[in-house]
Amino acid sequence: MSEKTPLYNEHVKLGGKIVDFAGWQMPIQYSGIINEHNAVRQAAGLFDVSHMGEFEFSGERALETVNYLTANNAATLVDGQAQYSMLLNERGTVIDDIILYRFSHDNFLMVVNAANAKKDFDWILSQKNTNVSISDKSKDFALIAFQGPKTDAILSKLTDIDLSSIEQFHFKKGSICNESNCIIARTGYTGERGFEIFCSPKSAPKIWQEIIEHGKQEGVLPIGLGARDTLRLEMKYSLYGHELTDQTNPLEAGLSWVVKLDKPCDFIGKDALIKIKAAGMKRKLIGFKMIDRGIPREGCKIFTENKNIGYVTSGTMSPSLKEPIGIGYVEKNFSDINKKFFIDIRGALREAIVVKTPFFQI
Structure with a gap:
């Protein structure tokens, strides 16, 4: 039986065409892929990405743990900063691509792809993790992406957070639509300016409705998975299961910038990638x-x-x-x-x- 996100009823109300995606009932489109795609490029669009998985790492060895599990260098992050990274296996091929959010040196949140969430969590737990607590927080969050050139102007009227102070791949906590304990991150999967909003499942429908209502005159539309794919493809962003799999490595995928072979600590897949790099692509x-x-x-x-x-x-x-x-x-x-x-x-x-x-x- 497919799962439903906290925004499922909103998609139905808006006439979304629902399909099964990675075990979730998700909208593939509303008004049409081309129309939705153009709305994001020209104005702004709202995406439900609550099907993504979220894992929390906390404890004195949280940083050490995530830095061993991921290919990028998590030690370079400061509080309130995010980082695109990857989970690799011992062969140096990709288990998943992820985004890591640092709240403090002993508290991180890892966001993973929906289709890989269970596999990722089981794999993470199978590693030798000591003095760190690892929790699956996927049910504790709804995740809304708001992407496009008009996002700042629209969202600034609905939050107490100074959006202009959030740099690319950084985030802040605050209230949105009078819903507290939200996280706004300047991240996304479209190439446009925009945000990803973490909120409680209970708060999600209100935030979704108010952004659509306040953005209607500016051309804001709800966006389905179809346009999400065409938008990322125009940017040549990789999608797990397509460009990235457990048969591909990040070097041949053009993502060598994600892999920090020179970081002082060891990480899973490092030895394999050193050999692959030496042998040549x-x-x-x-x-x-x-x-x-x-x-x-x-x-x-x-x-x-x-x-x-x-x-x-x-x-x-x-x-x-x-x-x-x-x-x-x-x-x-x-x-x-x-x-x-x-x-x-x-x-x-x-x-x-x-x-x-x-x-x-x-």
């Missing part, structure tokens, strides 16, 4: 545009001169650019900008070209 994640007609989709094979050199991980018709774009892994020799190759789309070979990313410039 065999393949690389690239962004491409179609030259011929056709929309590339996940799993389409990539060819050159009758040789299979890779595969598509994600593809769509870009609502902003109005042309087909995609992301995929190809052999490193074919990863340079302006390299051309062919993609098998429904049995027909269609030409494409490697381009600079992000596809869409904010």
Whole structure:
């Protein structure tokens, strides 16, 4: 039986088309993917991301623990700062990509992908964690993303937090819509300015309704998972299960900036990644545009001169650019900008070209 977020009834009221996603009843769209996508690029959009998992680490060895579990360097964080990172296995491949929030040296919150939440939590608990308390807080939070160029102006009227003081990948606590104990983080998955709001499940419907009501005249719309995907794809942001899996490593995924091989402490996957880096990448994640007609989709094979050199991980018709774009892994020799190759789309070979990313410039 699929679970429902605290905002499920809001989605139904707003006419959201509900689908099963990672065991959750989630809206795939409301007014249409293109309309919702454009609202985020031009005004602002509201996303329910309450299906994400949240784990709390507390205790004297909280920092030491999260720094061992994750590839980025959590020791560089200050209170009120967030960090994109990854959980890796001993082979250096990706268990999940996560965001880590530091409240204090002995208190962190880790946000993980919904589809991986149970797997992640079980794996974390299987590691040798001493003098640290690790709790699954997923049921204690609702999570709302508010993304787009008009978010600051709209949200500033509904909160006691000075939004202008929140830098990228930082957060503050305060009240929103007179609901206390909320966290506003300047994070997101669209490339636009925006926020992610942590609140209690009980507070979520009121906050959701008031943001939509106050933002209606500015063009604010509720946004489903369909537009969430096209927005992240235009930025070439990786999605677990597509660009990132337990068969891919962060170096070939173009995310070497997330991996701090030089951090003084050990972390899971470090030795494997050092060897992988020394041996050199065999393949690389690239962004491409179609030259011929056709929309590339996940799993389409990539060819050159009758040789299979890779595969598509994600593809769509870009609502902003109005042309087909995609992301995929190809052999490193074919990863340079302006390299051309062919993609098998429904049995027909269609030409494409490697381009600079992000596809869409904010």
